[in-house]
Amino acid sequence: MARDGLDSELAVARRIQLSLLPACPVAPGWTFEAKYVPAREVGGDFYDFLYHARDEGRLEFVIGDVTGKGIPAALMMAHSRAVLRSEAHHAGGPADVLMRANRILTEDRLASLFLSGLYARVDLASGLVTYANAGHDRPLLIRRGGAEYVELDAPGVILGAFRSIELTDCVVQLDAGDTLAFYTDGVTEARNGDGDLFGDERLALAARRGAASGDARTVALAILDAIADFTDGAAQSDDLTLVVLQRGWG
Amino acid sequence: MLEIATDRETAPGGKSVAVMSLSGELDAASFGDVIEHARRLIGDGADGLLLDMTELVYMGSSGIFALHSVAMLVQGESPPDPEQGWAAMHDAGPSSDVVEQLKILSPQPQVDRVLERTGMKRFFEVHTDRAQAVASF
Secondary structure: OHHHHHHHHHHHHHHHHHHHOOOOOOEOOEEEEEEEEOOOOOOOEEEEEEEOOHHHOEEEEEEEEEOOOHHHHHHHHHHHHHHHHHHHOOOOOHHHHHHHHHHHHHHHOHHHOOEEEEEEEEEOOOOEEEEEEEOOOOOEEEOOOOOOEEEOOOOOOOEOOOOOOOOOOEEEEOOOOOEEEEEOHHHHOOEOOOOOEOHHHHHHHHHHHHHHHOOHHHHHHHHHHHHHHHHOOOOOOOOEEEEEEEEOOO | OEEEEEEEEEOOOOOEEEEEEEEEEEOOOOHHHHHHHHHHHHHOOOOEEEEEEEEEEEEOHHHHHHHHHHHHHHOOOOOOOOOOOOOOOOOOOOOOOOOOOEEEEOOOHHHHHHHHHOOHHHOOEEEOOHHHHHHOO
8 A cells, every 4th residue: 555655656756757847949940859768757867948038049958967866866856957947047158057056056955966967058040059067978969961970078067066166168059950969877878788888889879870860859769769779678777868959951 | 786895005194095995886776885984994094095996897976976975074074864865964065175085096987987077086186006196195
């Protein structure tokens, strides 16, 4: 009976958590896709899309990964999301958003959990992307056609652990046909039955194949399919999140 | 699975350095063991702690929590209790300066990548030679 009650509450918690994840934005000349697969009923990964004055053509989004899994991570995820949303309205650039959020998270010290996060601002007209990285996995930039790709490096420190951190804004230009893929470490650290990790190279290969043949959704599905093939039924040990954006041709 | 071996060295300046050699995988199942081993070593009088990661093949995000907690221990602070859940902590954790009393030895590529990505290398010296690492305390 107690187990049934817990399962029921977890099911409700899962619905609530999924409701916190927004629908992908729709913008002319761009495609977006987001995928979230928790390892348990609830998890610590999240992403969020924020608009600031749509007529300015600016989109902002964040992807994050709380240390740990299950209910504690999910609660921290909800709190972190709210803090980031709040600070996004007051802050300057992406680095400022994350540093302001860090101050709040270290002061609160809820559940003693940390998170990695990456915050990005996209100029939908020019394709200029400004981003800051707080200890998160390096996003993949895939140039049109899929032949050329690079991991975008940005120095950073995880949020919620240290009182004072310094982050810097970085910029990258997306031209027509270029794709940016953001992910959590549940992607690269997915394991097969032999304990091998999916890894960066398989991720890049899958992303490039997707980018060579389709839009953001195609890229995301190509990555998920590659993970499924690789893990071949092995139990999922960590939350898995993808956010992909692609600048179209017109 | 994680195996932990410990031994002691004395730095040229006389400081007692406890070496914790981690072998296997540092993840959600094993991070608590690292913290407890560190707590005992520091309680036994170690002035500094060297984490030998030569045989550590994997470190997940729980490993970062363990590093943070051990850093607080070597600085004489109480690390957060992961079992306390929503209890607010007044102690805000280690300062942003380099933690002199905790150093890392020879992380393998995956572990090194995690240390780099999460910014841990800003706070902990990473060495590739054990003798030099001990001498740096």
